[in-house]
Amino acid sequence: MNQWQGENNFAIFKSSVPISNQQVWQAFYQLHKEKIQVQKEKVAIEKLKTIIKATFKLSNQKGFSLMSLRDLSQETGMSMGSLYAYIGSKTQLAEMVHQFLPHMFDLCIGEQLDHKESPQQQLNKLIRGHIFITECLQPWFFFAFMETKHLSRSIKQLAKDNEAKSEILLGNIIEQGEKEGVFSQSDKFLTSMMIKSLLQNWYVKRNKYKQSKTDCESYIRFIEQVIGNYLEKS
């Protein structure tokens, strides 16, 4: 039985993975500890929080490359010198965010999949996991999606690998379902692409969904219905 099903799915998810506000920033700090000059953990976490939030806000307005560090300095209320005690360089600032996401992803979803479950359950679980985690970290994922051009080659590669991984995962589940006879024949590539695009849409067009008062549970049910209608044998 899917541990996240029932009326309180999202609540259960949040309480079963380390994704509270505090845990997120703690994890972010831990991941980048050695690059940060400031030693006091409590101070560092607080300032990082300020910096990243301001970065999201400004990038959202004018894009990361048009955001100057003077802008950032003003928005955070910190001086240029202070900023550099945390971020190393502007490029590194972007990369820190990018690197954090696969890290959180592994932490919250990576290990939870169980190949003994039915393909439908696996698929639903994967979809739910994706939506839930991007719901919790929406500004992070949005930033990563929009600002991919600023990455070093190695980090770009990392991002590509991660994307490929999730496509293969999807493809495998669909294939398994087909073999077991619970899914009808379909184009696995196109189907995976569609699912991914629906998942991305949730955090890319977040504002629109908010405006229309669609919550993530409704969105998940919608996806499951569409995919179900398409994949499941009638």
Add this chain to the structure above:
Amino acid sequence: MNQWQGENNFAIFKSSVPISNQQVWQAFYQLHKEKIQVQKEKVAIEKLKTIIKATFKLSNQKGFSLMSLRDLSQETGMSMGSLYAYIGSKTQLAEMVHQFLPHMFDLCIGEQLDHKESPQQQLNKLIRGHIFITECLQPWFFFAFMETKHLSRSIKQLAKDNEAKSEILLGNIIEQGEKEGVFSQSDKFLTSMMIKSLLQNWYVKRNKYKQSKTDCESYIRFIEQVIGNYLEKS
């Protein structure tokens, strides 16, 4: 009967709207004529073509705001001075591309919809039109999608209006189908969003579709099948 159906859909589309290479650049020149200092039409069109293509290439690599006009000068083989005889300013260069798209859209799709056709036909026609036009102008749409942050307020508004328009169009068709009893009850907002996201995916993830050798006809059929399964009463 849908004029674009049959085995040669895409070919027929291309021959029935002004979207040949020459016609596109001609239209682009006409739209921006008065902003361009160079008087000789033939020269102007040729150079604009060079400039825009180079802009797409470089923006693709590093993003528009990280592309310097010196980069652009090198890539086009033109001097800075020359560039400015065509583009006015870097910002205007981006805006010229953005403004062109609704223009082409109206030219190629705007007037073709016919409310007397069945909802299914209208929907298919709209989907086909979208895919076909974005197939012909893929780098343009990709650029516009990725580089929205550089626009003046007025042009941003224009883009938003256009998006809203296409959502309303979709919503209306779905609603009509529901009233006529050919579509089952559905969430019109979520359904429109899904269709739009599938349409966007075609030009945003173009490389992936190319790699997997999916042509636009297969993609259209896939979309129609998914939407059909979901919307049409069984």
Add this chain to the structure above:
DNA sequence: GTCTATATCTGGATAGAC
């Protein structure tokens, strides 16, 4: 740990010769 002041460079933009 944080600030101010500053070094250094790169970008957009233009003037004026050809």
Add this chain to the structure above:
DNA sequence: GTCTATCCAGATATAGAC
């Protein structure tokens, strides 16, 4: 119509006082 040379605002980044 195109090029070269140049202006100058604004960017990243750092040094050193507090």
